[in-house]
Amino acid sequence: MRALDKPRARTIRHTPRRSDRADDHLTGRTCGVPAHADARCDRARRWWLRLDRKALNRVRTLIVGGGAIGQFFAARLAQAAQDVVVLARPREAEALNAQGVSLICGGRELTFRVSAAASNSDPLLDGSFELVVVAVKAYSTGEAGALIAGLESCRAASVLTVQNGVGNEEELSKALGADRIVAGALTVAVDRVDTTVVAATARGGLCLAPMGGGSHNWLIAALSAGGLVVQASSGWRSLKWSKLCINILGNAVCAALDWMPSQVYADPAAFAFERACLLETLAVMTTLGIRPMNLIDYPAAVLARAVKVLPPPVLRMTLSGRVSRARGDKLPSLLADLRARRPRSEVTALNGAVASHALSAGATAPSNERISSVVAGIASGRLRWDDYRGKPQAL
Structure with missing residues (x-):
């Protein structure tokens, strides 16, 4: 393992380039610029569309759990310029605030700034979250569900569980209701290299399936914007x-x-x-x-x-x-x-x-x-x- 103070290979401080595939249907109806417009107008149109996509895809996310999987999702969401807060143990929260989170994948190491809290009373958890990612061990699911239920900022948030095992969705639904729960199956192998450094394989992705009748299709664009392969699935039990x-x-x-x-x-x-x-x-x-x-x-x-x-x-x-x-x-x-x-x-x-x-x-x-x-x-x-x-x- 490398020393904590070793310089990062590269730090990302800007909004990464997004894939346009999820938003191709916006082109041509969001901005009414005619096809024969000059090059300057066309450049302005493309710039406006990029800003529009950023506004549509920006999601404030709370990640419950600062282990390898929690940090992996923090990095992927931060890579897509999302607003990410990680709720972690005090040691992990302090390190994440000081150093950011680093993701090693495909031969590159990228470091992203994230915010981390060590307590559910931290002011970072004020405001409203659109998404909560549960990334704690399965035996802590009940505690996580109670914590999320007690946060006013998460009242309307979709809750994605990326935990291993079966029974997590049922446990979370007791505290939060089935319509808010989304089952996730992550097939990316993630390993923790250091306190705030995780390594991930390029293979694999995330399959999603809602537990109840809530609509969560917007999660695909939000989660895939940072380079994660995301696929919708039917039947959350089959998935898990x-x-x-x-x-x-x-x-x-x-x-x-x-x-x-x-x-x-x-x-x-x-x-x-x-x-x-x-x-x-x-x-x-x-x-x-x-x-x-x-x-x-x-x-x-x-x-x-x-x-x-x-x-x-x-x-x-x-x-x-x-x-x-x-x-x-x-x-x-x-x-x-x-x-x-x-x-x-x-x-x-x-x-x-x-x-x-x-x-x-x-x-x-x-x-x-x-x-x-x-x-x-x-x-x-x-x-x-x-x-x-x-x-x-x-x-």
């Missing part, structure tokens, strides 16, 4: 369960064994356990009437078919390369949390959620129940990690 299938790959089993994904896929016993978790997940989805769907650069529907029909050795070889390319050198999230000695784990919203939904449907998902119990037990200190490190047979 499809992302769950991807999150299960090379994650909980890696955490329990203290292995990287390549080690799991190189071991037949460890891979057999992970395959069982995936098959149980797909069985629960079938029981609930949820169909897998392809996400941006991650064909979850294709994965579902492959898990069911390919012989285990062929599937192991196929997934090994796919998961390794997708993750790169990034630690699986559940393993990173265990190594950081965090006492709580998101595994309960991943594998644990599969087991609980199976139980509610009158079925069982023993592999998911087992791995969830093990990882959560290691995190809380109830189980000794050394009893599972490098021991697939212990699962």
